[in-house]
Amino acid sequence: MTKHAxxxxxxxxxxxxxxxxxAVRDAAAFRALLRDPKLGGFAASHVTLLGNPARQEMEIAIESLFADRHRDDLVFLFFSGHGVKDYDDPLGRVYFAARDTRKTPNGRLRIATAVAAATIHGYMEDSRARRQVIVLDSCFSGAFPQGLSVKDDGKVDIRNQLGGEGRAVLTSSSALQYSYQQDDENLSLYTRFLIQGIETGEADADKDGIISAGEWHAYAKREVQAIRPAMAPEFYPGREGYAIHVARVPPTMTPTSDAHGPAVATSGDPGEAYRQEVAYLVHQGKGKISIVDRIVLDELRDEFGLDAAMAEIMEEQVLAPYRKAREEHRQRRQRYARLLRRLLEHQGGELDKTARATLGRQRERLELGEKDAEAIETGIREELARKREQEQQYGQALRELMQGKEFLLPDELRERLSRIRQGVDLPEEAIGRLHADMNKAPLEPGQPFRDRLKDGSLGPSMIVIPAGKFLMGSPEGEAGRFDQEGPQHEVIFANPFALGRGAVMVGEFRAFVEATDYRTQAEEGKGCFVWNRDEGKWERRKDCNWQSPGFQQDDHHPVVGITWNDAMEYVAWLREQTGENYRLPSEAEWEYAARAGTTTPFSTGECIHTDQANYDGSRDDYADCGASTGVWREKTVPVGSLPANPWGLHEVHGNVDEWTADCWHGNYRDAPTDGSAWDKGNRGDCSWRVVRGGGWVDEPGGLRSAFRLGGNPDFAFSSIGFRLARGL
Structure with a gap:
């Protein structure tokens, strides 16, 4: 009797x-095992290793293996590589791929380039050897035309295609799945445990010193499924196939039972005894050493007189495959989770039949059990639910901040945003999407909003002004009227637009200056004009600028001491930061929004009061209406500190005069009727720009909705600021 492999x-x-x-390393590892006289007992000359053969070479070698054998010979065939099931064949025949096996362009197997299982079966049937062991560590896949689906149970019929009397067939899997996954550093999982079962003697279940094919399979299957539950090694024994002797356990490895169950070597080798105890405990602990196990092993190490470092090395050797398997399992779970998350997000949380089928195939490919998949899906659904809840929470808080009526500075807005973000666990991508979605949402008349800047902070508070029409200018009988306020003419706004709810604040202008290192014209040496109360006139002071306007301001006050050109620089920066069409308002837009549907001199009615606006209430009254209250603050007040007009604009009368986009015209003859800014046409003078609204130094009549002045765009005044406009 001889053995051939x-x-x-x-x-x-x-x-x-x-x-x-x-694959080649698997075969080489088996060669070393079988040629070991203490384990496999095969003669070296009877063990043939075939690495990366061509199809013809592989088939000839298989034919030679089974030919000219005697009845009592043991024939061992091991194949590690790709197996292919042919779906064009109604019998689902299986083929084994060689290095030159090919497929057609549409995915069909070129049968002539692979070795058929039926061919191998024929060689086995013709062989006189009655003890045949076939080990297939293969990843089976289907070969069928691309674009076609196949109604199939996903199984490979190994029993009928390779089984037979006196034969034992062991396979890593009989399903169309990638049971063969491994990396460049290790043997495939199935081969690893087949070899381990013989080398350690642990596959000898009945402790008779002989490892049968049935014992070998049972051990490998148990170890494989402890690491990869979805992987299902199969065993197909013919008559007497179960009892075929595969290998023997050397006397030094013959196990006996100790008091608590694990195998302990009787050879007197303490190192091997310790290693077996570690292997037993690690196996029982599913790849881990518990605290109790640690105590047992420490005692055993001392009893055997082992060096601590050597004991640690043996433990690491035993634990390494389990750790690697856990890491591989973790990575497979991650890949499955990524796919599932994308499918759930794409389909809104409910998967259709096609997605479920795709997911099922990927689960099998990744060798994950159903319980694994269920746990992953439960976790992801809970995660997505938390994410949706947090997005809603963040979105609501963001909406309240962006549409709120507080006048907040950039730093205050950043702090509020930071506090909102600290309350949720959302990636920057999700936060950016929420901001983008909010920016895309339609804006309704009267709705406050803020745009997002590039650094994630929020811009000035704006409000939507409705489309509509009005009579621009003052009627001839209005008290305090000037000819430059007429003639009255109808202006139609076909579309809504947005205006700043208040004038641009010092802190907002400061953010622009710090971001760009901009220096205003006043700071470049021109200074600005300051009101001399004692002499009742404007005086230019070189030390006057937006940071030092001649009176105390904080960052919530409207910025003054800036020229029309300075205002345009800020507008250009804000446009670049937001991507939105920010600009100075046209004169028509300003008056339309200031009136807010009223036709009286002020949006407050026929009169105005220092409780409603910031102006010089110590000067002459307006039309004896009671506007002269004796109150004069002599400086600006914080933006938003006085009541808004009917359309939500604060301090549109008084506090600061406001630059507009228009060139100066002495009257409204031939003025635009669509609300656009008026340029040089009709004798326009762009060396002067229109100023609206009145300021803290003005008497009540200068705050009327129709009142207008011209200002040199290169001059800065301690009472002139600006309000933003934005297209929608």
Whole structure:
């Protein structure tokens, strides 16, 4: 009686198949095992290793293995590589791929380039050897035309295609799944445990010193499924196939039972005894050493007189495969979770039949059990639910901040945003999307909003002004009227637009200056004009600028001491920061919004009061209406500190005069009727720009909705600021 083995490993394939780096190493590992006289007991000359063979070479070697054998011979065939099921064949025949196996352009197997299981079965049937062991560590896949689906149970019929009397067939899997996954550093999982079962003697279940095919399979299956539950090694024994002797356990490894169950070597080798105890405890602990196990092992190490460092090395050797398997399992779970998350997000949380089928195939490919998949899906659904809840929470808080009526500075807005973000666990991508979605939402008349700047902060508070029409200018009988306020003419706004709810604040202008290192014209040496109360006139002071206007201001006050050109620089920066069409308002837009549907001199009615606006209430009254209250603040007040007009604009009368986009015209003859800014046409003078609204130095009549002045765009005044406009 002799033993003959053919060990085939195919790692390198044509581009039609994935490379399997460990396949040749699997075959080489089996050669070392079988040629070991204490384990496999095969003569070296009777063990043939075939690495990356071509199809013809592989088939000839298989034929030679089974030919000219005697009845009592043991024939061992090992194949590590790709197996392919042919769906064009109604019987679902299986083929084994060689290095030159090919597929057609549409995905069908070129049958002539692979070795058929039926051919191998024929060689086995013709062989006189009655003890045949076939080990297939293969990843089976389907070969069928691209674009077609196949109604199939996903199984490969190994029993009928390779089984037979006196034969034992062991397979890593019989399903169309990638049971062969491994990396460049290790043997495939199935081969690893087949070899381990013989080397350690742990596959000898009945402790008789002989490892049968049935014992070998049972051990490998148990160990594989402890790490990868979805992987299902199969065993197909013919009559007497279960009892075929595969290997023997050397006397030094013959186990006996100690008091608590694990195998302990009787050879007197304390190192081997310790290693077996570690292997037993690690196996019982599913790849981990518990605190109790640690105590037992420490005692055993001391009893055997082992060096602590050597004991640690043996433990690491035993634990390494489990750790690697756990890491591989974790990575497979991650890949499955990524796919599932994308499908759930794409389909709104409910998967259709096609997605479920795709997911099922990927689960099998990744060798994950149903419980694994269920746990992953439960976790992801809970995660997505939390994410939706947090997005809603953030969106609501963001909406309240962006549409709120508080006048907040950039730093205050950043602090509020930071507090909102600290309350949720959302990635920057999700936060950016929420901001973008909010920016895309339609804006309704009267709705406050803020745009997002590039650094994530928020811009000035704006409000939507409705489309409509009005009579621009003052009627001839209005008290305090000037000819430059007429003639009255109808202006129609076909579309809504937005205006700043208040004038641009010092802190907002400061953010622009700090971001750009901008210096205003006043700071460049021109200074600005300051009101001399004692002499009742404007005086230019070189030390006057937006940071030092001649009176106390904080960052919530309207910025003054800036020229029309300075205002345009700020507008250009804000446009670049937001991507929105920010600008100075046209004179028509300003008056339309200031009137807010009223036709009286002020949006407050026929009169105005220092409780409603910031102006010089110590000067002459307006039309004896009671506007002269004796109150004069002599400086600006914080933006938003006085009541808004009917359309939500604060301090539109008084506090600061406001630059507009228009060139100066002495009257409204031939003025635009669509609300646009008026340029040089009709004798326009762009060396002067229109100023509206009145300021803290003005008497009541200068605050009327129709009142207008011209200002040099290069001059800065301690009572002139600006309000923003934005297209929608």
């Amino acid at each position: 053919l060990l085939i490993g195919v790692s390198e394939y044509t581009p039609d198949f994935k490379h399997l780096p460990a």
